[in-house]
Structures are given as structure tokens and as C-alpha cells.
Amino acid sequence: MTNPPDVIRAAYAELIVTDLAAARWFYVDVLGLVVTAEETDALYLRAFEEYLHHSLVLRKGKTPALARLGYRVRDPRELDVAEKYYTELGVPVRRADPGATLGIGAAVRIQDPIGFPIEFFYDATHTERFTQHYHLQPANAISRLDHFNVTVPDVRSAYTYYTNLGFGASETIEDDEDNLYAAWLYRKSTVHDIALTGGDGPRLHHIAFSSHERTQVLHTCDMLGALRAENHIERGPGRHGVSNAFYLYLRDPDGHRIEIYTTDYYTGDPDNPTIRWDVHDNRRRSFWGHEVVPSWYAEASTVLDLDGNPVPISSPERRESLVSVGADGFGTALEGADEKGFKLGHQA
Numbered sequence: 602m603t604n605p606p607d608v609i610r611a612a613y614a615e616l617i618v619t620d621l622a623a624a625r626w627f628y629v630d631v632l633g634l635v636v637t638a639e640e641t642d643a644l645y646l647r648a649f650e651e652y653l654h655h656s657l658v659l660r661k662g663k664t665p666a667l668a669r670l671g672y673r674v675r676d677p678r679e680l681d682v683a684e685k686y687y688t689e690l691g692v693p694v695r696r697a698d699p700g701a702t703l704g705i706g707a708a709v710r711i712q713d714p715i716g717f718p719i720e721f722f723y724d725a726t727h728t729e730r731f732t733q734h735y736h737l738q739p740a741n742a743i744s745r746l747d748h749f750n751v752t753v754p755d756v757r758s759a760y761t762y763y764t765n766l767g768f769g770a771s772e773t774i775e776d777d778e779d780n781l782y783a784a785w786l787y788r789k790s791t792v793h794d795i796a797l798t799g800g801d802g803p804r805l806h807h808i809a810f811s812s813h814e815r816t817q818v819l820h821t822c823d824m825l826g827a828l829r830a831e832n833h834i835e836r837g838p839g840r841h842g843v844s845n846a847f848y849l850y851l852r853d854p855d856g857h858r859i860e861i862y863t864t865d866y867y868t869g870d871p872d873n874p875t876i877r878w879d880v881h882d883n884r885r886r887s888f889w890g891h892e893v894v895p896s897w898y899a900e901a902s903t904v905l906d907l908d909g910n911p912v913p914i915s916s917p918e919r920r921e922s923l924v925s926v927g928a929d930g931f932g933t934a935l936e937g938a939d940e941k942g943f944k945l946g947h948q949a
């Protein structure tokens with residue numbers, strides 16, 4: 602079997618949106634992403650610390666969908682590796698010429714074994730990095746793209762596919778019968794480049810952008826309230842159990858879910874331990890024990906194949922959202938207490 606391509610990180614996503622002006626308001630005017638390029642039917646955006654051409658493409662279409670997830674590989678030779686690897690896996694594989702996506706060089710596009718349209722690339726147009734352009738940065742400035750989160754009916758097989766591709770596992774949600782409900786997988790030295798969420802799929806659950814500070818995340822909430830656009834806030838702000846990150850989930854004007862994310866941790870050592878959360882621990886999704894809103898588990902974006910057609914979805918055998926947290930509703934945290942009246946939940 603051919604070695605898998607050497608993926609560096611999650612690099613960009615292309616979303617189909619139905620109203621480019623509304624999308625521009627949300628991503629540029631509210632979230633503050635920088636416009637690298639604009640065409641009649643597309644916007645190419647990046648965050649303040651990014652020097653590649655874009656980390657998000659918004660392309661006008663009739664129905665909201667995910668068109669592509671882009672991974673950057675270590676050098677251009679990895680494209681040949683990718684072509685061979687996926688041809689042997691028997692999934693659709695296509696070469697894309699330089700410029701097939703504005704700002705991106707030669708690429709290999711595949712529909713991966715779990716149903717997602719993926720692009721591998723190395724060459725890309727460089728732009729100015731605005732790290733210290735503080736005079737241009739709003740109070741809710743976003744630094745960079747951090748990760749993708751995809752909804753899949755069979756988390757175990759998706760986990761196997763990604764670990765075979767060389768991704769490390771930072772955290773999981775499991776039960777004691779070896780059922781895997783979710784997993785966080787990385788190539789760069791953070792908690793994840795991609796998360797797998799059990800559910801009807803393949804669908805895109807969300808794309809996450811990173812800020813440096815919690816105050817920047819909170820300012821987005823204040824902006825949306827001030828603009829009477831609070832309906833775009835779906836869940837949070839809060840602290841995740843998994844990843845330890847401070848989070849906020851938003852829905853864009855087409856319903857695509859965007860997470861603003863900050864303060865996860867370093868995972869770059871080769872023996873970085875996998876943290877395994879029990880599915881009954883109600884701090885796993887919200888460290889403060891807040892219930893997850895039903896839409897967060899149920900709703901996600903349609904995924905397109907390499908020809909632009911919606912990929913059919915199937916359902917999981919088990920749903921994390923239906924797993925009982927405990928009769929008292931407090932999960933494991935109150936099953937006993939130490940001398941101060943507290944007991945730490947367990948992470949086996």
C-alpha cells in the first residue's frame with residue numbers, strides 16, 4: 602500500500618451561499634475577515650494572521666452546501682502521493698490545474714471514503730500577513746482558520762480512515778461498550794484539524810476560526826446583540842470540556858455553522874496522550890454542564906461530490922444526543938464528594 606500524503610493542516614473551505622451580499626455582511630462586516638479577492642460570484646477571505654490567499658471561499662449558488670475542504674500538504678510532490686493513495690483506495694480522484702480555485706496552485710481533488718470533497722494542495726498565492734496591523738483589527742479579530750468538524754454516521758470507520766492518513770487523536774467521546782461517538786484528530790500541533798461528530802452524514806457540522814482571546818469571542822456576541830442580529834448566535838459562549846477551548850457557535854445567513862474558538866492546547870509531542878471522555882460526563886461538550894441546544898446535534902450543511910451533486914446521507918446506529926446523562930441530570934459530577942463537598946468527574 603502506498604504511503605498517505607503528508608498533510609500539514611486544515612487550510613481552507615469553500616461554502617456555497619445563496620446571497621453573497623448577506624454572506625459578506627456576516628463574514629466581513631461582523632466577523633472582520635479580510636477580503637483578498639472578489640469576483641461576481643465569489644468572495645475569497647482570510648483572517649488577520651494568514652498569509653495564504655484565503656482560508657474561506659464563499660461562492661454563490663442555488664442551495665447552501667459545502668463544496669470543498671482543503672488540506673495543505675508538505676510539498677508539491679505530495680500531490681503524486683495523494684493521487685496514487687486515493688486511486689488505490691478506489692475513490693474518485695481528479696487533478697486540478699493551477700488556478701482552478703483562485704489563489705491555489707496545482708491540486709488533487711478526491712471524494713474521500715467517508716463521502717467528503719477534499720482538495721490537497723501546496724502552492725498558493727501569498728498575501729500580506731496583518732498580524733501587527735492592530736489599527737485595522739476590530740475588537741473581535743479572528744487570527745486564523747483552526748479546524749473543520751464533520752458529521753458522520755459511523756465515527757469508528759471515519760476515525761480509522763483519518764488515523765491511517767497519519768492524524769493523531771487528541772480526544773474522544775466513548776462509552777464502556779467501545780462505542781465511539783466523536784473524535785478530535787490533528788496534524789498541526791493543536792487539538793484538531795478535523796473533528797468527527799456522530800450523526801446523519803456525511804454533512805459539514807462547522808468550520809472553526811481561532812481568536813487569541815476570550816474577550817474577542819465575547820465582543821462578537823455583543824456586536825450581534827447591538828445589531829439586532831442575535832439570532833445568529835446558536836450556542837455559547839462557553840468552555841468546552843473536550844479541547845478546553847472557549848467557544849461560540851454562530852449560524853451564517855444560509856445556516857452554515859461557524860465556531861469562534863480560542864485557548865486549546867499543544868499536542869505536538871509524539872506521545873501526546875489521548876483524552877477519552879465518557880459519553881455520560883455532561884462536562885464533555887460544555888465544561889459548565891450547559892445543555893447542548895437540539896439544533897446543534899441535528900442540523901448540518903449538505904455536502905457536494907466532485908460534480909457538485911449532493912452526497913446522500915445515512916443515519917448512525919447510536920446518537921450521542923439520546924444518551925442519558927443520569928437521572929439527576931448532573932452526570933457523574935455529583936456521585937459522591939470529597940471533604941470539601943466536591944468531586945472531580947473522571948476521565949478514564
Ligand SMILES: [Fe+2]
Nearest residue numbers: 750796809860
Ligand atoms: Fe469545533
